[in-house]
Amino acid sequence: MNDANRFLDRAVELARQNVEAGGRPFGALVVRDGEVIATAVNEIHLSHDLTDHAKLLAIRAAARDHGPQVLKGSAVYASGHPCPMCLAAMRLAGVNAVTYAYSNQDAAPFGLSTADLYNELKLPFAEQSMEIRHRPLDGSPRPDLYEQWAKAQSDPE
Amino acid sequence: MNDANRFLDRAVELARQNVEAGGRPFGALVVRDGEVIATAVNEIHLSHDLTDHAKLLAIRAAARDHGPQVLKGSAVYASGHPCPMCLAAMRLAGVNAVTYAYSNQDAAPFGLSTADLYNELKLPFAEQSMEIRHRPLDGSPRPDLYEQWAKAQSDPE
Numbered sequence: 063m064n065d066a067n068r069f070l071d072r073a074v075e076l077a078r079q080n081v082e083a084g085g086r087p088f089g090a091l092v093v094r095d096g097e098v099i100a101t102a103v104n105e106i107h108l109s110h111d112l113t114d115h116a117k118l119l120a121i122r123a124a125a126r127d128h129g130p131q132v133l134k135g136s137a138v139y140a141s142g143h144p145c146p147m148c149l150a151a152m153r154l155a156g157v158n159a160v161t162y163a164y165s166n167q168d169a170a171p172f173g174l175s176t177a178d179l180y181n182e183l184k185l186p187f188a189e190q191s192m193e194i195r196h197r198p199l200d201g202s203p204r205p206d207l208y209e210q211w212a213k214a215q216s217d218p219e
Numbered sequence: 220m221n222d223a224n225r226f227l228d229r230a231v232e233l234a235r236q237n238v239e240a241g242g243r244p245f246g247a248l249v250v251r252d253g254e255v256i257a258t259a260v261n262e263i264h265l266s267h268d269l270t271d272h273a274k275l276l277a278i279r280a281a282a283r284d285h286g287p288q289v290l291k292g293s294a295v296y297a298s299g300h301p302c303p304m305c306l307a308a309m310r311l312a313g314v315n316a317v318t319y320a321y322s323n324q325d326a327a328p329f330g331l332s333t334a335d336l337y338n339e340l341k342l343p344f345a346e347q348s349m350e351i352r353h354r355p356l357d358g359s360p361r362p363d364l365y366e367q368w369a370k371a372q373s374d375p376e
Contacts, residue, residue, distance in 0.1 A: 066354065067354075067356075067357070070354060070356065071356070074356060077364055078362060078364060078367065081364070081367050081368045081371055082371075084371070086368065087364045087365055087367070087368040109282070109283070110282065110286060110287045111279055111282040111283065111287060111312075112282070112287055112290070112311045112312045112313070113275065113278065113279060113282075113308045113311060113312060118270065121270065122268055122270060125266070125267065125268040125269070125270075126266070126268065129267060130268060130269055133269070141364065143353070144351070145307065145311070146303065146307035146340070147304050147307035147308045147311060149351075150303035150304035150336065150340060151270045151304045152349065153336060153339075153340070153349060154269045154270060154302070154304060154336075155268075155269045155270060156269070157349065158349065158350065159349060159350035159352070160349065160350070160351050160352070161352040161353075161354050162352070162353055162354070163353075163354060163355060164355075164364060164365065165353050168365060169365060171365075172365045172366075172368065172369050174365060174368075179307065179310060179311075182310075183303070183306065183310070183340075184341045192310060192314065192315065192316060192317065193315065193316035193317070194301070194306075194316070195316070195317070195318040195319070196300070196318075196319055196322050197223065197224075197227060197318050197319070197320060198320060198322075199224075199227065199228070199231060200224070205231060205235060207231060207234055207235060207238070207298065207321060208244055208321065208325060208326060208328075208329045209329075210235065210238050210244065211238045211243065211244040211331075212329050214238055214239075214241070
């Protein structure tokens with residue numbers, strides 16, 4: 063069995079164990095230089111936090127345990143299709159590649175697909191079902207928030 | 220000053236204080252029934268976890284402190300344009316509306332815009348710069364992961 067299959071099998075096994083523990087069927091691991099540096103399962107059944115997805119928790123665990131630099135160029139292996147939150151999180155963290163075993167098509171009959179959310183998030187903000195409003199501050203003077211940050215970056219005390 | 224402006228002003232003030240503390244210029248709060256139930260700032264300067272965005276941390280704090288149900292129908296007020304991770308997280312958590320003061324256009328000159336990431340995440344997986352691979356398990360028998368979960372849901376011990 064090659065490495066990719068071995069890592070995927072382990073992610074699926076994590077997901078299976080999570081089902082036995084009363085959780086959702088999702089597991090993920092972060093691999094760097096051929097080594098597994100973090101694993102996680104979906105923890106919504108424990109925390110009731112609907113953002114506690116396996117992939118997000120796995121990259122957060124990797125950053126916490128090894129420092130964030132470890133994620134740059136890492137690979138994620140996941141039992142299931144990444145949701146838009148986890149995909150964006152992996153991008154922000156510098157993950158290089160993600161491989162998954164079960165697709166959204168596999169998940170759809172069980173209400174576990176995120177295909178509809180993907181499609182909606184591609185729409186312009188004004189056409190999405192969540193109200194997304196840009197409301198520039200109308201106070202005067204307007205705080206130059208980003209300029210202040212740039213100045214703090216270039217001129218640290 | 221109406222409520223929306225008051226909440227936005229507070230989010231921007233959180234962001235400003237975070238800059239003073241050495242962090243990035245982002246703050247957010249979660250409002251439910253006219254009350255602020257959680258606040259957060261971007262904590263990347265503390266944790267070095269690149270997913271520690273103000274909006275994600277604010278909804279996680281609200282779920283942790285008040286239970287996840289509180290987020291359904293809640294509103295988020297944020298200093299800055301939501302990134303794709305935070306937007307998807309708010310959707311997953313059931314947040315109803317998000318209002319922000321500073322746009323990606325405001326952020327672009329300072330390298331803080333997520334417009335490019337939004338554009339790329341709209342592409343088909345095969346066209347994105349991160350490698351995203353679907354690799355169905357080829358083992359036999361293939362574990363019926365999602366069926367097992369559905370059975371566990373309908374027939375809890």
